Amino acid sequence: MKLQRNARTKALAIGAMALVGSLSLSACGSDDNTPSSSASGGSASGAPAAQIACAGKGQLLAAGSTAQSNAIDIWKNAYGSACSGTTITYGGGGSGAGVQQFNQGKVTFAGSDSALKPAEVDASKAICKTGQGIDLPMVGGLISIVYNVDGVDNLVLDGPTLAKIFDSQITKWNDPAIAKLNPGVTLPDADIQAFHRSDDSGTTDNLTKYLSKAGGGAWSYPSGKTWAGKGGQSANGSAGLAAQVKQVKNSISYVELSYAQTNSLKSASIATGASKPVAATAENAANTFAKAQIAGTGSDLALTLDYATKDEGSYPLVLVTYEIVCDKGNKADTLDALKSFLTYTISDNGQQAIGAKGYVPLPKELASKVQAVIPTLA
Known part of the structure; x- marks a missing residue:
């Protein structure tokens, strides 16, 4: 059905x-x-x-x-x-x-x-x-890409760039791929500190499904609950990731939106191919949920969720x-x-x-x- x-x-x-x-x-x-x-x-x-x-x-x-x-x-x-x-x-x-x-x-x-x-x-x-x-x-819910970079308040990222960041292929905040998505933004010449879950996590599963669908081939691993990317540091649970990003400068990670809000963390907007980047808001996630399909019997x-959506105002990084x-x-x-x-x-x-x-x-x-x-x- x-x-x-x-x-x-x-x-x-x-x-x-x-x-x-x-x-x-x-x-x-x-x-x-x-x-x-x-x-x-x-x-x-x-x-x-x-x-x-x-x-x-x-x-x-x-x-x-x-x-x-x-x-x-x-x-x-x-x-x-x-x-x-x-x-x-x-x-x-x-x-x-x-x-x-x-x-x-x-x-x-x-x-x-x-x-x-x-x-x-x-x-x-x-x-x-x-x-x-x-x-x-x-x-x-939605998966918020949270970051802690001084002077950067409205970061924009996309699937291929996120895949490369979380796989240690992009290691500097002023990398040309990030700069291209953020014209006019002063990005620091600083190392990116990426954090991922240490425990088996459905949030990780949903993130890696997105990276597989929208990463343009940059994410070479199968999606799953266990983290497979190279490099980065790990923390336990969504609360652990949020705490690390709050404490560590030039860091980035992924948590459910409520943890971003509770910890006053900044969330990146996602360039999906729509006319403008899509912000991490409940309204934008609702647009994606409205088109979900039931795969069970x-x-x-x-x-089944559309992680590669390009619809206007549809935030792609959602989870249920x-x-x-x-x-x-x-x-x-x-x-x-x-x-x-x-x-x-x-x-x-x-x-x-x-x-x-x-x-x-x-x-x-x-x-x-x-x-x-x-x-x-x-």
């Missing part, structure tokens, strides 16, 4: 932009991006308690994508305030670790910025006794975080709470709550498909 790519696409784009158009994208929060360990009853940035339908009780254990950690914090605080009988513990650790823990039966659900691979689906059948793991898109809603759950064979003692929590997160209130923190509310047509699957979980 695919999202329609006809007149409905235009309407979907408008609807997605409308969801984010009124949301503040200013930097917020503190520099501490460490997820809390459980839901609390404190002030929540989400739906009022009366709008969250609680069901079931107990503890929901989860782990995985650090790109969605800030979103999970918002959701679990709101849900915990409304549903005192349930706590949500999210361990982070990266998409690779999350999927691994899910397939070991250690967590109720996992967050992954990459859809399950066939081998991972096969492995999930041992845990989902009567079913298998499926991908439910829940958190829309049945209740699996894995998406999936909540990995069993379609059948979920543990009976946490099933009701799991369905209740996921129902809140995909609701208009849940999506708008994280939109205010730099995420991209999913288009309503896609959200409705997720909403239809959740009650069928068994």
Whole structure:
């Protein structure tokens, strides 16, 4: 089943932009991006308690994508305030670790910025006794190319240049390839310090998919969760990368937009072949999400994203975080709470709550498909 790519696409784009158009994208929060360990009853940035339908009780254990950690914090605080009988513990650790823990039966659900691979689906059948793991898109985001270069406030980069920077083929900020994209900008004669993820990461997977599609052949490695480029330095998690760029002069890296905002980091615009470079904003990412296609079958809603888009105002470096759950064979003692929590997160209130923190509310047509699957979980 695919999202329609006809007149409905235009309407979907408008609807997605409308969801984010009124949301503040200013930097917020503190520099501490460490997820809390459980839901609390404190002030929540989400739906009022009366709008969250609680069901079931107990503890929901989860782990995985650090790109969605800030979103999970918002959701679990709101849900915990409304549903005192349930706590949500999210361990982070990266998409690779999350999927691994899910397939070991250690967590109720996992967050992954990459859809399950066939081998991972096969492995999930041992845990989902009567079913298998499926991908439910829940958190829309964009990968911000963050940088720390004195005197440079509006950096423009493109696919081939980024591929060469992250593979140590371009090593100076005043390299002719960067200068050509930034006429009139004074670029320093300084070494580029590129940072990449040390842990297996769905954000890395999405970035390298972009480099493979839009890099003009400059990225010679297969896309994947494990970093393959040459040179550079590594850090753990999105928070680790953001902290390094904030501290190290002449550095560059890639993090989900909420981490760029929380740490007050500058984000590069991307030259895609459109009439002008595309800024890293939720509105521009929404244009790309509106044209996504569903690649999964049945209740699996894995998406195909166009990383090489040249459409006006469409930011190409997007990612979606999936909540990995069993379609059948979920543990009976946490099933009701799991369905209740996921129902809140995909609701208009849940999506708008994280939109205010730099995420991209999913288009309503896609959200409705997720909403239809959740009650069928068994």
